Amino acid sequence: MSSALEYWPSPPPWGWTADDLDRLPPEGPNGEPDFFKHVELIDGVLVFMSPQKRFHQRMIRGLTAVLGDLAPEQMSAVDQMDVKLGHRMRPCPDVLVVDAAAADDDERTCYTPDEVHLVVEVVSPESEDRDRKTKPARYAEAGIAHLWRVENNGGKPVVYVYELDPATRAYGLTGIHHGRLTVPVPFPIDVDLDGLPR
Known part of the structure; x- marks a missing residue:
């Protein structure tokens, strides 16, 4: 099976799964530091959380x-x-x-x-x-x-x-x-x- 990140920024054809979050790298697809640090999966959609107040x-x-x-x-x-x-x-x-x-x-x-x-x-x-x-x-x-x-x-x-x-x-x-x-x-x-x- 291909990596879900190969399809970034689109979701993979099978959709994002809860287990995919354990396989996300610390940096983003283009090398952005801590890109996936604050992300959650809501109904199959990756949600990136904004900086906290x-x-x-x-x-x-x-x-x-x-x-x-x-x-x-x-x-x-x-x-x-x-x-x-x-x-x-x-x-x-x-x-x-x-x-x-x-x-x-x-x-x-x-x-x-x-x-x-x-x-x-x-x-x-x-x-x-x-x-x-x-x-x-x-x-x-x-x-x-x-x-x-x-x-x-x-x-x-x-x-x-x-x-x-x-x-x-x-x-x-x-x-x-x-x-x-x-x-x-x-x-x-x-x-x-x-x-x-x-």
Whole structure:
């Protein structure tokens, strides 16, 4: 089989697959450094993520640190790691809470939905539709129990908390949190949103 990159910038005839992301080189087809560093696969399409704004980076770092401190021993918080949801779906959430055994494997490039307890997406202007519509539907279909969507409201975070309804395999909104986020699942969490580590 030919390499998918031989067809660049068009997708290969068989389409991009989740496993292709493990075979992408660090540089682009024309030698561009870190060309494929921030790419995810959404419904068979490679999506290149734009540079992060400071709010986005601050939320990722702060939430990863706080969730890592609060998580029970069998879970770990990681950031910007892929979740392989299917043959043509491999998003890269901003923050994840996964099984500790999976997080301890330094050779991993992605996790499977059954290893994921919480997905956190920090919304950027360029990712609004993906983070609000496309990704939540795919996470729910894959059976991931908990999703948080973080939005920027004048420089302060607002967190929309969702829980999976197993009967419909769709998320239900369980709360909108300003200033402080306190939830009992997937483990007891109490976070001062405005005081996240910078």
